[in-house]
Amino acid sequence: RMFDGATHKLDVWSIFTPNNLPPDTLNLGQGFMNWAPPEWVREEQHRIMDTDVMSNHYSQTRGRPRLLKAISKQYSKTFGNLVKEGRELTMEEIVVTAGANCGTFAALVAHIQPGEEVIVIEPYFDQYFASIHFQGGKPVMVPLHPPTGSGEKTGADWTLDIEEFRAAFTSKTKAVIVNTPHNPTGKVFSRQELEEIAKICVEKKVLVLSDEVYDCLLYDGTKHVRIAELPGMWERTLTIASAGKSFACTGWRVGWVIGPPALCAATLAAHSRIVFCTNTPLQEAVAYALETETEHNFFADQLAAYTERRDILCGIFDEIGLSYTKPQGAYYLMVDFSPVKIPKDYAVPPTCQGRGEDFKKAWWLAQEIKVASIPISEFYAAEHANIGERFLRFSFCKDPPLLRAAGERLLKLK
Ligand code: GLN
Numbered sequence: 001r002m003f004d005g006a007t008h009k010l011d012v013w014s015i016f017t018p019n020n021l022p023p024d025t026l027n028l029g030q031g032f033m034n035w036a037p038p039e040w041v042r043e044e045q046h047r048i049m050d051t052d053v054m055s056n057h058y059s060q061t062r063g064r065p066r067l068l069k070a071i072s073k074q075y076s077k078t079f080g081n082l083v084k085e086g087r088e089l090t091m092e093e094i095v096v097t098a099g100a101n102c103g104t105f106a107a108l109v110a111h112i113q114p115g116e117e118v119i120v121i122e123p124y125f126d127q128y129f130a131s132i133h134f135q136g137g138k139p140v141m142v143p144l145h146p147p148t149g150s151g152e153k154t155g156a157d158w159t160l161d162i163e164e165f166r167a168a169f170t171s172k173t174k175a176v177i178v179n180t181p182h183n184p185t186g187k188v189f190s191r192q193e194l195e196e197i198a199k200i201c202v203e204k205k206v207l208v209l210s211d212e213v214y215d216c217l218l219y220d221g222t223k224h225v226r227i228a229e230l231p232g233m234w235e236r237t238l239t240i241a242s243a244g245k246s247f248a249c250t251g252w253r254v255g256w257v258i259g260p261p262a263l264c265a266a267t268l269a270a271h272s273r274i275v276f277c278t279n280t281p282l283q284e285a286v287a288y289a290l291e292t293e294t295e296h297n298f299f300a301d302q303l304a305a306y307t308e309r310r311d312i313l314c315g316i317f318d319e320i321g322l323s324y325t326k327p328q329g330a331y332y333l334m335v336d337f338s339p340v341k342i343p344k345d346y347a348v349p350p351t352c353q354g355r356g357e358d359f360k361k362a363w364w365l366a367q368e369i370k371v372a373s374i375p376i377s378e379f380y381a382a383e384h385a386n387i388g389e390r391f392l393r394f395s396f397c398k399d400p401p402l403l404r405a406a407g408e409r410l411l412k413l414k
Helices: 039-051 065-076 080-085 099-111 126-134 162-167 191-204 261-274 280-292 298-320 357-369 382-388 400-413
Strands: 094-097 117-122 138-145 173-179 207-211 237-242 255-258 324-326 332-336 391-395
Touching (some): 099 207, 099 261, 173 191, 298 324, 357 400
Parallel strands (some): 173 207, 207 237
Antiparallel strands (some): 094 255, 237 255
16 A cells, blocks of 8 residues: 555655744745735635525536636637637536646546556656556656756756657556646647657557646747647547646645546546535636636736746846756746755754655755755656756745745855
């Protein structure tokens, strides 16, 4: 069993949560904002709970009709294949889930049998690994190769060797998980990369779970391509998205899965046995957010604000002289911490022992410099953890004053 009390390794988020760190630590660890969701969305949230009794009770398992409609309206125009067909997503092609995390989990429960393999591109969001294991499935890693040489690096410099990807398939391969914009590197997979991946997935007849939760955070004009829109892919892809990242409400746990009716039906069946339904009032508020975001120019303004935050954080590491990957998307900065040395005998708690050197560094950084980050070996399978050990991840879904204050502290590393 993966989670028996004796061997349970605490998840990285719980180790580097502010609750476990000195109270004055500035938190650039787990990816959540230090501001509230937009006021106009919260007003609707309060209004709906106060005026609509039913909004305080169970939702339809698939999701509240108003939210399903809003998702259909918003997302139909973002899938090239649907635009070409001149149609909108039907209700059978959407499932509202308790966050993207539970959407991914439900999709795996629905589609993975014990012994089946799921190809995961490494580094990967750590929850995939645990979720695959829960089904008795086997994660099979294919690396993104880290940037080499000097000079500015962007997410595009993390590269997938398509022959390595092809070689990872066996007769047991059932699914592939793709994540773009990518956590933790900030890579946005190019159309060409996704076409190469898609071609093999079609040939091998596998299911694709495409985690696109950061799809509204794309910098420098980078284009987001949905793998589901590529030839032969709609019928085999579940696209996973989230309100948390798009509307600064990560704790609301409202996400959704989009795909063909048969794949959605199985995911819905699993999801309704896991949590039954997603919380009702916040689904209503998210529906309102999607319905009215253009009136507020919300996504455009939000993107401009994130670009500024990214550049502040990049500027800090430029000044310190530590190299990083400039993100094309999402809100994380991967910094190469290998030049930073900490005292050899630095004491870390049991939760950080027996894990990568990056856990020790992240612990030291939180205790001594008072800035929280996330160690990246957690995003690698044990046998490749040494690659991840070089990096710490810093979230920039934090406002400029917090980023600047963290910057002042981090400058001590110079
Ligand atoms: N996706 C977020 C991050 O990478 C939150 C992690 C989580 O849900 N456990 O920081």
